[in-house]
Amino acid sequence: MAGKLTITLLLVAIVGLTSGEDIWEELKKRPLEMFERHGNPVYEAVKGLPKILKDHSEIKDDEPVLKTVGGIYLPVPNEGINQQCIEDVQNLAYVWDHPLVLEYIMMRLFQFWPATIPDSWGVPGDGILNGNSIPWGLQEECTAVAANVTKSRMVPFNATFRGKYCLVHIENTNTSYPYDLPEEDLQRKVYNDILNFPDYYYYGTCMPSSCEEADLVESISFTFNNTAWSLVDVHCQTADREYIEKNDGDTAFIVAIGIIWCVIVGAAIVEFFVNWAKKPEVKEGPLKFWLVLSFYRSMSSIFKVVNKTNPDVIDCLHGLRALSMIWVTWCHSYSLFSKVTQNLKGLQNITDNALDQIVFNGSFSVDTFFFMSGLLATYSVLREKAESGRVNWIMYYVHRILRLIPAIALTCFFMATVAKYGLAGPYGPYVNSENLQPCRENWYMDVLLVSNFADDTSRCLPQSWYTAADSQLYLILPVLLVPLTFNRKIGLITLSGVTVASFAIPCSLYAAFNLKPYLPFAIPEIVPKETSLNHDYMPWGRASPYFIGVWAGWLLSAYRGKKFKMPLWGAILGWCVSATVSCLILLGMAPYNTVNDPVELPSSISILYGGFSRGAWALSLLWVVFACHKGFGGPVNTFLGHACWLPMSRLAYSMFLITVPVMILSNGMSYVPLYMNHLNKFIETCGYLFVGGLMAIGISITSEIPVLSLEKAIIPRPGRNVQEEPLKES
The missing domain is CATH 4.10.810 (Virus Scaffolding Protein; Chain A)
Known part of the structure; x- marks a missing residue:
């Protein structure tokens, strides 16, 4: 209705410019008919949030507008408010309460700020009970406001101000349920929680630029004093984004x-x-x-397609790496947008089929990276030993530092500095304080690869826990590889013991501390989300897929250049077992990971799934990689080993670093809340992969490729640079 009013006013203005004074005679007969109660943006705002957040009995339709919207949308006059703000707010309210003044300003002066200011306010929309508690309003409409009125016979005041948009965050401190529910009736409790009124609001308002953020804070705090609502914070900005x-x-x-x-x-x-x-x-x-740093050479190394198969290249890893990157990006697109999604309580609609479980069990895509990292590190070291007769353990660590840290540092410094200039949306100030400020204060934790020991709010790049945990496992890997390079029997015994421990430690932790696997939609009373996440970020939580990768690297090295004979029935059995294990891991927890029909998760299943699932996933991957590399992959190897995956595979590390920042910045760039469903998320993911891919090219040719090229030129390593398509320790 408010949008129709704005269009009507513009049409009236255009007609008035073309038809002289005739329009004014018509308006005198029906003064501001479009501004009557049910089309008036002020009235729409008055009957919106004020009636939800205030007691209904306090609001009367015939009372002054400022008394209703003051303290919610506008500062109210009191001792703590600056005088110019008080005057501008009172003048604004005066216009709303005097139709003739309103008509004069809009129809004679052609200034529509009396209508656009309330029209830009966030008012309750559809689906409040479905989680739509973020009515942002329209920031651009607010910041475009420019009031310039001089005192005259028709207007008894001067008004010169711009529009200032503010996003207000309030919370409902009343957490009691409206109905008495037995504790064991979890399904009813969940249903009640879905239908319960939202316990927080992010709503947008627009006020004169003469008002400060503190003025609105004081007024809102006063309004909600001794009520169920409390103010959390307010972030304001004008067109020049002075924050x-x-x-x-x-x-x-x-x-x-x-x-x-x-x-x-x-x-x-x-x-x-x-x-x-x-x-x-x-x-x-x-x-x-100098020439190894060439932009042209770097671009060629990214997009060069090698059709000839090199026996030292494990072709199927390119497809696994690229598909895992797509998978992890798709899953991040669900998890990183909770603050800007208008249907959070409608998530139960996307938790009940196989696709849902595949999407929301995306953490196993990270276990694929752990598996490949262990595989490639082991395979490269054993190949170096076979080619040159020794392993340069100093360069083993130097290469890792040069491989990871420059790109991480570049991404962190980007987030700590110039990334803020893209935060033009209503949620931009929150992103600046919640996501970019940790980069300015704690960037060194990501760069030093220890961020997995920090809490989520202190980590610059949320996904950097992976590079930290992976590097910590890489740090201790020589304890296993040194025996393998000198005495295979002792090395395999040591590797076996460590692998068994990598399964036993998670099982023991799950049993001792009653941990539960992280399931995105599990009921908090059944599966507290914080119980397993901290464990999963630690190297011992992801050691099992990493060490299974070490076994894969040793196995491929042991049969390097050799044929491996296997009967047809053995290959079919291997593929069937691998597929069955993968499906059980991805889909087996569906009864416990749903909103509509929750089932309590037994401790025995928690221990088995939490302790063995990640290692079992890696075991299924071991078969896939070994079968594909040794000629038993068939169409799977054709698909995963296709050359089309090469560019994305080479960019996977840079994409892993930058796609999450792209999503975070997207939160701060969005002007309207998002709607979550699988189709929207699929389309968004395509965009994140495209933009992230472009930025990954920049990161790669600015930091990753030049540094590694210099390393190769300055310190040649026999046995490590023998192949046309070098392996990467991701």
Whole structure:
């Protein structure tokens, strides 16, 4: 209705410009007919949030507007409010309460701020009982407001201000249920919780720019004093987004990136002229240390498609890496948007079929990365020992540092500095304080690979717990690899003991502390989400898939260059067992991971699933990789080993780092709340992968590829650089 009013006013304005004074005669006969009660944006706002948040008996239709909306949408005059704000708010209310003044300002002065200010307010929409408790309003409509009225016979005041948009966060402290429910009746309790009124609100308001954020805070706090509601915080912004502080760190980051790009583009230009002059000997001289940084060379290494199969390349890993990246991005698109989703309590509609369980059990995609990391680290070390007769253990660690830290540092510094300039939406200030501020304060935890020991609010990159846990396992891996390179029997016995311990430790922890597997939709009374997440972030929580990967690396190394004979029935049995185990892991917890029909999770299942599921997932992957690499993969190997996966596989690490920041920044860029369903999330995921892929190219050619190319040029490693398509320890 409010939108129709705005369109009507604009049409009236256009007609008035073209038909002279005739329109005014018509308006005199029906003064502001479009501004009557049921089309009036002020009235729509008055009967919205104020009637929900205040006692109905306190609100009367014929009382002054400011008395109703004051303390919710606008500051109310009191001792703590600055004088100019009081005057502008009172003048605004005066216009609303005097139709002739309202008509004069809009129809004669063609200034529509008396209508656009309340029209931009967030009013309750559809689906409140379904979780739609974030009526943001329309920020752009508010910040476009420009009032400029001079005192005259028709308007008894001066008004010069801009619109200031504020997003208000309030919470309902009354957590009691309206009905008495027996504790064992979990289904009824869940149903009641779904239908219960939302316990928080993020609503948007618009006020004159002369009012400060503190003015609105004081007024709202006073309004909700001694009620079930309490103010959490308020974030305001005008068109120039004054909450963004420009500092020397931003300048330093931009200058540093500019210098790096000058170097890599300059190297590409020099390489072009060297090729044009047909002087390849120049590439082997002192200039080679610069030319390896070439932008052209880096782009070629990303998008080069190798059709010939190298026996040292495990082709199927490219498809596994790319598909796991897609899977983890898809799952993150559900988990990172809870604050900007308008149907959170409608999640029960997407928890009851196989697709739901595959999406929301996406943590196993990370276990795929752990598996591949253990596999590649082991395979590379054993190959180096076989090719050169020794292993350079110093470079084993140096390579890891050069492989991971530059790209992490670049991503963290981006988030800590210039990322804030993209936060133009209503939720932007919250993203700035909740997600970007930790990057400014705790970036070193991500860079030093210890962020898995930090809590979620202190971590710069939420997904950096993986790189930390993976690196900690990589740190201790030589304890297993050294025996394998000197005495296979002792090495395998040691590896067996550590692998058994990697299964036993999680089982013991689940049993001793009554931990429950993290299930996204499980009822909190059944599965407290905080009980298993901290365990899963630790290296001992993900050691089993990593060490199964070590077994896979040893197995592939042991049969490197050798044929492995297996009867047809053995291959079929292997694929059937692998598929069955994977399906049981992904779908087996469906009865406990649903909202509509919850089932209590027994302790025995918690211990078995929590302790063995990740290792069992890796065992199924071991079969897939071994069968594909040794000729038993059939169409699976054709699919996973296809060259089309190569570019995304090479960019997987950079994409893993940047896609989550892209989603976080998307929260701060959205102007309207999102609606969650599988189709929307699929489309959004395609966008995140595309944008994340473009940014990953930038990260890769700015940090990852140049650093590794310099390492290869300065410190050649026999046995590690023998293949056309080098392996990556992800």
